[in-house]
Amino acid sequence: MKINKICCIGAGYVGGPTMAVIAKKNPEIQVTIVDINEERIAAWNDEDVSNLPIYEPGLAEIVEETRGKNLFFSTEINKAIDEAEMIFISVNTPTKTYGKGKGMAADLKYVELCARNIAEVATTDKIVVEKSTLPVRTAQAIKSILHNTGSDVNFSILSNPEFLAEGTAIEDLLSPDRVLIGGESEDAIESLANIYGSWVPQDRILRTNVWSSELSKLTANAFLAQRISSINAISELCEHTEANVNEVARAIGMDSRIGPKFLNASIGFGGSCFQKDILNLVYIARSYGLNQVADYWEQVIILNDHQKRRFSDNLISTLYNTVSGKKIAMLGWAFKKDTNDTRESAAIYVADHLLSEQANIAVYDPKVSDKKVQNDLNYLNTRTSEENRDLVTSYSDPYEAVKDAHAIAIMTEWDEFKTYDWKKIYESMKKPAFIFDGRNILNKEEMNDIGFEYSSIGK
């Protein structure tokens, strides 16, 4: 099928950057991204591209280049669905917060609504592409909804999981390690492969059956998260011996079978994918009665929760067992650098724990708004929004955030933190001045020379 028009449902962290790159690389195809969230679409259409709803290095430039030419953002969902030959479903699939599978299974409500919407509106044949991360066999559900519409429209369903990482989304999209397309219809697979083929070499475009494609996405994220939990487990052991986790990571990473990437010990992984996908994997394994498989993967999450908890426990015990009434400055709130995304960020859980110990928290993050910080804490429902507002203050100047603080906790590895005038910071803080470096980005000797009581992960 020749594709002239693409519709993408969901203008989020996946849909936005992915479609921007597809539009840039396929100027003859009209790409329309639709969303039910009017505010979000308005932000994508903001003349000033620094106001886009998502921050990703390189994204604003591509949007500026393609928007209004062959890339459009709209709330007219039905119109875009009807006109397109290919529709990407790129909506959120959060962990269920109610009913069966609560806290474990993916909530497919939004995906199902999309499928029903497509079924209702479509008058011509469509290729429907699952882009959101979904449990294995979701394509079957989408297929069943689409094929029971009573109309004679033909739908081909493809699974095309996204492997981009936030903060490097544009780079990852422009030169992906691989593109994965799972499907039954060879024609549909080739139509999508052609779109990617305009910039991705053919030998990097893998074709599989739908189920392998769906499961590969969950597996890739589970393996990546497992590496982080593995090195974080070793970091705790390092703290009790005289080993240094950076040295251990370097030594094992030089084994080409292990490789050097994704071995940075940290306060624990965050982000919208890892935890959700592993919980999903665990839930699916349990539902087939595969308890050993489920327990094995669940341990990755248990260790991650432990890592976050022991960071805040350590901070409290170091501050003479009380943080009550003390100002703790948190540098970074995003779940990693170069993004404004805070979903599942370790900072949220560490802050929540410290707040329960009556700390006052000052937050500085170069890309995260105060509104987001407050929303993240309110979402946990640990205390009222008024209490959160009283105890947590966001600053736009890092030097103001740390002034008179008893301790600094580094939560995100933003590059700018390394370039601060740490001597000036030391002078403005309460003494003894503590730094808890949750990302191992500062130099211990330098910090000690200035006068800080400095601790990091795994050393």
Ligand code: UDX
């Ligand atoms: C991840 C996958 O990498 C990506 O392929 C998939 O499409 C979506 O999920 P993302 O969550 O955006 O991407 O970021 P990633 O770089 O994987 O980092 C996830 C978390 O792990 C972050 O909190 C990061 O700080 C942490 N991390 C990463 C570590 O703690 N140590 C590391 O060595 C690497």
Ligand code: ADP
């Ligand atoms: P992701 O990281 O997977 O891209 P986001 O939450 O950033 O997740 O984006 C998903 C987007 O999908 C949100 O902007 C949400 O409003 C949108 N969305 C959810 N359900 C629908 C729907 N039925 N129709 C259109 N848009 C939807």
